[in-house]
Amino acid sequence: MIEIIEEQNNKVVPEIQVLPSPLEPLRSISWNYWWSWSRDGAGCFRELGPAIWEECEHNPRLLLSRVSEYRLAEMANDPVYCERVAKLASDFDEYMGLRQSWSNHGNAAGLSPEHPVAYFCAEFGVHNSLALYSGGLGILAGDHLKSASDLRLPLVAVGLLYHQGYFRQRLNREGWQQEVYRETDPEILPLHTVTGEDGSRLLIEVLIRDRAVRAQVWRAEVGRVALYLLDTNIAENAETDRWVTGHLYGGDRETRIVQEMLLGIGGVRLLRRLNIEPHVYHLNEGHSAFLTLELARETMHSRGLSFAETMPLVRERCVFTTHTPVAAGNDEFAVDLVERSFGSTYEQQLGLSHQEFLGLGRLDPKDASESFGLTPLALRLCRSTNGVSRKHGEVSRALWQKLWPEKTVNEVPITHVTNGVHAPTWVAPTIRALYEKHVGQDWANKLRQRADWEQGVARLSDEELWAAHLLLKQRLVAFVRERSFQARVDRGEAVEYAEAARSMFDTNALTIGFARRVAGYKRWSLLLNDTERLLKIIDNAERPVQFVFAGKAHPQDSEAKMILQEVARWKRDERLKDRAVFIDDYDQEVARQLVQSVDVWLNVPRRPLEASGTSGEKVAMNGGLNLSVLDGWWLEGYDGSNGFAIGSGVESSNDVDASDAESLYRTLEQDVVPLYYDRDGEGLPRKWIWMMKRSITTLGPEFNSDRMVAEYARRIYS
Ligand SMILES: *Cc1c(COP(=O)(O)O)cnc(C)c1O
Numbered sequence: 001m002i003e004i005i006e007e008q009n010n011k012v013v014p015e016i017q018v019l020p021s022p023l024e025p026l027r028s029i030s031w032n033y034w035w036s037w038s039r040d041g042a043g044c045f046r047e048l049g050p051a052i053w054e055e056c057e058h059n060p061r062l063l064l065s066r067v068s069e070y071r072l073a074e075m076a077n078d079p080v081y082c083e084r085v086a087k088l089a090s091d092f093d094e095y096m097g098l099r100q101s102w103s104n105h106g107n108a109a110g111l112s113p114e115h116p117v118a119y120f121c122a123e124f125g126v127h128n129s130l131a132l133y134s135g136g137l138g139i140l141a142g143d144h145l146k147s148a149s150d151l152r153l154p155l156v157a158v159g160l161l162y163h164q165g166y167f168r169q170r171l172n173r174e175g176w177q178q179e180v181y182r183e184t185d186p187e188i189l190p191l192h193t194v195t196g197e198d199g200s201r202l203l204i205e206v207l208i209r210d211r212a213v214r215a216q217v218w219r220a221e222v223g224r225v226a227l228y229l230l231d232t233n234i235a236e237n238a239e240t241d242r243w244v245t246g247h248l249y250g251g252d253r254e255t256r257i258v259q260e261m262l263l264g265i266g267g268v269r270l271l272r273r274l275n276i277e278p279h280v281y282h283l284n285e286g287h288s289a290f291l292t293l294e295l296a297r298e299t300m301h302s303r304g305l306s307f308a309e310t311m312p313l314v315r316e317r318c319v320f321t322t323h324t325p326v327a328a329g330n331d332e333f334a335v336d337l338v339e340r341s342f343g344s345t346y347e348q349q350l351g352l353s354h355q356e357f358l359g360l361g362r363l364d365p366k367d368a369s370e371s372f373g374l375t376p377l378a379l380r381l382c383r384s385t386n387g388v389s390r391k392h393g394e395v396s397r398a399l400w401q402k403l404w405p406e407k408t409v410n411e412v413p414i415t416h417v418t419n420g421v422h423a424p425t426w427v428a429p430t431i432r433a434l435y436e437k438h439v440g441q442d443w444a445n446k447l448r449q450r451a452d453w454e455q456g457v458a459r460l461s462d463e464e465l466w467a468a469h470l471l472l473k474q475r476l477v478a479f480v481r482e483r484s485f486q487a488r489v490d491r492g493e494a495v496e497y498a499e500a501a502r503s504m505f506d507t508n509a510l511t512i513g514f515a516r517r518v519a520g521y522k523r524w525s526l527l528l529n530d531t532e533r534l535l536k537i538i539d540n541a542e543r544p545v546q547f548v549f550a551g552k553a554h555p556q557d558s559e560a561k562m563i564l565q566e567v568a569r570w571k572r573d574e575r576l577k578d579r580a581v582f583i584d585d586y587d588q589e590v591a592r593q594l595v596q597s598v599d600v601w602l603n604v605p606r607r608p609l610e611a612s613g614t615s616g617e618k619v620a621m622n623g624g625l626n627l628s629v630l631d632g633w634w635l636e637g638y639d640g641s642n643g644f645a646i647g648s649g650v651e652s653s654n655d656v657d658a659s660d661a662e663s664l665y666r667t668l669e670q671d672v673v674p675l676y677y678d679r680d681g682e683g684l685p686r687k688w689i690w691m692m693k694r695s696i697t698t699l700g701p702e703f704n705s706d707r708m709v710a711e712y713a714r715r716i717y718s
Contacts, residue, residue, distance in 0.1 A: 019064070020076030025089035030060035031190040032221040034095060036127050037146060037424040039432070040088050047084075048075060058589070059129040062188050096224060110279045110718055116154035117717055118278035119144065120267055120288035122259070123166075123248060124159045126222055128588040131165035131184055132229070134249055135517055135552075136614060137323060139588065140705075141284055142222075143422035143614075147705040149223030150424075150444070153713055156276060158267040158288075160259060161186065161218055161229035162248045169552045169585045173491050175568025177553050177561045181247070186231070191218040194228065194274075202273060204230060206266045208258050210343045213241045215266055228274075230266050250555065257333050257341045260374065264290030268298070280717050283320045283382065286331045286374035292318055292381035293360075297349050307351050311381065319716050320382035321417070322375060325395050325611050331374040333361075338372045363402045379403055384716050387416040388612040389632045395608050417716065418633055419612040420708035423447055423700070426618040428596035430468040434460055448710070450701045457697045462689045469597075469623055469692070470507060476597035477505045480548060480581050487584050504578035505546055510676045512627070513598035513619075515550035515586050518560040521609035524551070525563060527602075528570060529661040537668055538579050543677045545668075546579040548594060550586035595619045599688075600672060603628035604646060604660060620699035623692040627672060629660060633703060642694040644671060 019027055026044065035041030036058075045060045046053045049067045056062035075081050111117065125133030125142040133139060141157070148155040167179035194217035196202040203214045214237055215230040232244040244258050268291050271278060283289055295317065296310045305313075333341075335358060347357035359365025360380060361372030379385055379400055387393040393416030398409050407413075423444050427435070435443035439456030446452040484501035505511075516522050527534065538545045549567055553560030564582075571580040583590055595601065595618035603616055603626065610632035617633060619626060626643035628634045638645050646663045647656075680686050701707070 020072055022076045022082040023072060023085060025085060025092070026060070026064060029088065029092055030064055031192075032092070032096075032223065033126050033130075033190070034092060034149075034221075034223045035060060035088075037422065038088065038091060038095075040084055043429075044081075044084055044088050047081060048072070057129050058127070059188065061190055065188075111154050111713070112279070113154045115277055115279035116156050117148070117280050117282055118267075118271055118276070119148075119155055119157045119282045119284060120263065120291060121157070121159055121284040122263060122287035124157065124227060125588055126220065126227065130189060130220065131182075131587075132159065132162055132248065133588075134166040137285060139421075139591075140419055140614060143420070143425065143705040144284070144709060145222045145225045145227060146422045146425060147420075147709040149225045151706060151709055151713075152224065153709060155225050156271070156278070157222075157225060157227040158263070158270065159227065159229050160245050160248075160263055161191075161231040162245055163231075163233050164247045164250070166248045167250065167552075167555060168587075170487075170490070171564065171568055171582065171584055173493065175565040177564055179555050181250075186218055189220075191220055191229070193217075194219050196273065202270075203234075203236070204266045204270050204273065206262055206269070207343065207345060208241070208244070208261050209341055211238060211241060213237060213244060213258075213262065215245070215262060217270060228267075228270060230262055230270065232262065253333060253337055254341070257337055260287050260331075261290055261341060264288045264292075265294040267291055268294040272298075278317070281318045282712075282717070283318060283378055285321065285323045286378045289320075289331075289374040289378040289381070292377065293346070293350065296381075297346075300351065301349075314381050315383045318378075318382040319384040319386075320378040321386050321388065322378075322396055322414075323388055323611050324375070325392060325399070325609050327399050332371045333373075334371050363400075375400070376403065385414045386716060387414060389418045389636060390416050391608055391632065391635050392416060392611040395611075415715070417708060417711050418636060418703070419614050419617075420703045420705040421614050421617045421621070422705045423621055426592070426595060427621050428468075428472055430471055431596070431622050434464060434468055444706070447700055447704055448706055453701050454697045457693060457700075460693065462684055462686060465623060465692060466684055466689055469599075472597040472622070473507045473511060473599075476511070476548070476593060477507050479593050480505050480583065483583050484581055500578065504581065506544065506579075509544040509546045509579070510600070510673060511598050512545065512547050512600045512602055513594045513624075514547065514602045515583075515591065515594050516603070516615065518551045518553040518557075518563055520559075521606045522551075523604045523606055523657065523660075524567065526604045526657060526661050526664065528566060529657070530665065531570060531573075533665050535573070535575055537665070537673065539575050539577065540673075543673050544579060545673060546581075548581050548583060548598065550583040550590050550594065552586055591615065591618070595624065596622045598624050599676060600625050600627050600644075602664075603634070604664060605629055605631050606656065607631045607647075614703075617699065617703040620695045620703065623696055625688075625691055625695055627664075627667065637699050637703060639694075639698060641691065642698045643691070 029035050045063055048063060049071060052063055052066050121141040123133040123138030125138035145157055163184055164181040165184050167181055170178045170180060172178055194202045202217050205212050205214050213232055215232045216234050218229040218231060220227040233242045244262055281291060292314050295314045296307060299310045299313055347354060358372060361377045362370040363376050387396040393414060396414045397412040401409050401412050404412050438459040439446050446456060481502050481504060485498055488498035488501055518524055553564055567582055571582060595615060601616050601619040601624050603613060607629060608631055613632040616626045616628060626634060629646045630638060644667055646667060647660045675688055676685055678685055678687060
């Protein structure tokens with residue numbers, strides 16, 4: 001049974017008051033997500049009203065509408081604050097104004113502001129206040145846009161505006177997950193209504209289920225990148241169609257296919273209306289694969305070609321990134337569903353017979369027993385396909401070989417670009433300040449120049465790094481206490497139990513983070529495989545260990561919810577002495593708190609199902625150490641001295657779960673815990689800090705999204 005609580009949202013439309021002139025620049029800055037990764041953007045907004053800032057979930061437009069007139073006047077009379085705002089404003093102008101183009105950086109022939117990359121994705125995790133993501137894929141897309149902006153790569157992005165986004169999670173007193181949906185209100189977000197040439201609201205139309213479905217369009221500014229969002233929740237549509245952009249991954253198969261039609265077909269039509277002629281279309285995961293059909297339809301009609309003649313022209317313009325390591329993904333549709341959603345008009349316009357049309361989505365076009373898959377469609381109609389780590393490239397070649405029967409697995413034309421994360425978004429302010437001091441103000445650029453980066457980081461003293469890390473851990477402890485207390489009160493727990501949250505956790509204890517989607521292959525249960533042994537590790541007076549957990553289960557996945565319930569029960573064990581905590585509602589903000597502050601980040605996926613993983617990359621940039629199964633990015637990153645490995649990295653045929661669990665416990669007992677508590681006369685864990693620096697110097701330059709986007713530009717886009 002799915003329990004859903006609909007939460008009322010008190011709609012407030014920000015009538016932004018007049019800002020005193022020294023603060024006026026904050027208005028335009030609040031309209032561009034650039035503030036969220038700039039040096040002092042969050043700081044300047046928070047300063048205006050820390051409590052309101054938390055209340056409105058770091059949405060600066062809302063903040064500016066709620067801060068009192070008196071507070072604004074007070075801050076406008078604070079010269080130090082005004083100086084900060086002026087600096088932020090000049091940084092913003094400089095960032096937006098630099099006319100230096102990507103081509104000056106070389107290599108991406110053909111890309112220009114008139115012919116940009118069109119980046120399509122079903123979810124975007126740009127910032128927590130714009131809740132259009134569920135997890136890794138969306139965060140990756142958000143980081144991609146930010147790096148494209150930083151690198152001045154011409155790129156526009158296309159997605160959907162979900163009115164209820166992804167669910168928020170609460171565990172009830174029984175430890176059972178409940179889903180809460182909250183309205184995404186464009187009025188209070190920095191979203192511009194996109195208008196047509198005549199100044200009226202632009203409407204895009206797509207024929208879905210034999211009805212013309214219309215979508216209005218919003219534009220978010222992500223630095224220099226425009227993110228366009230299609231939205232069907234308008235009066236012009238039938239009630240059912242208004243729900244096309246209702247929930248992200250919340251609905252059934254039918255909702256999914258109609259969303260994907262809107263994204264792919266509607267997205268291409270939108271770019272046409274904006275007179276944008278992309279140099280290349282990037283399909284980030286198969287959700288947007290229908291765009292290839294729309295490009296074909298368009299080209300056939302404008303140039304009078306047949307579908308077969310058009311295919312090479314479409315392929316020339318499209319590139320595809322696959323993210324799934326298994327063939328049976330979410331993106332397959334039963335034939336009758338495809339028929340119901342598309343009707344017969346579309347295949348007629350493509351000049352295809354019904355079977356030819358369906359064949360485009362099949363590994364074997366003639367096999368009528370196959371359903372319609374978006375990955376086969378994308379593989380067929382894109383000139384380039386890549387996985388998201390070296391290992392995932394290999395896995396994908398084997399997985400999709402059937403489409404190239406004349407080739408051996410090694411010859412299958414699927415390459416890889418390993419995922420990375422956006423450093424200015426994920427590095428904690430205190431650590432960032434150290435990088436600025438020792439590497440330079442342009443530390444984020446130096447990150448890609450290994451020698452400069454290593455030299456700079458070498459200047460960081462053990463004492464400085466450790467002090468900064470302890471400050472972050474203090475913040476984490478306070479965060480854990482605050483969130484746990486609030487959650488216990490909200491669940492109606494006994495007063496003593498709620499109060500106990502205020503003294504849980506310890507800044508000096510070895511802190512291990514484990515936060516990820518609760519899905520089978522992530523193997524949450526591996527950790528609880530031998531709870532007695534785990535208790536011994538945790539419950540040690542001299543060398544205490546504490547765990548912080550977070551993660552959502554898919555609303556329809558009861559098995560995953562049962563795992564969560566097990567964790568919730570286990571952490572109530574008296575002997576744990578409050579050294580294990582589950583933080584509700586894992587999102588970008590919770591992720592930030594965790595990845596910036598933990599000593600160790602644990603990851604135990606079943607090989608080779610972690611296509612890449614990115615959360616551990618965020619941890620490494622902040623000096624945390626990874627303790628992970630050798631899969632995805634960690635297989636490339638681990639060098640024996642920059643973190644810890646679980647298992648050997650080769651798939652063994654007997655019980656992998658048991659041997660990985662054994663390896664995990666052994667590594668904790670014999671390596672991780674002793675090393676962390678090995679202190680010198682000043683109380684510093686010198687060897688541990690040495691490893692932190694190894695983690696920063698060796699992993700930073702590889703696993704950041706500037707490297708990733710530059711690699712896409714050089715190898716995939718041009
Ligand atoms: C980074 C991130 C992820 C992706 O992390 P994985 O390593 O793939 O688990 C998922 N969710 C959030 C909120 C993140 O910030």
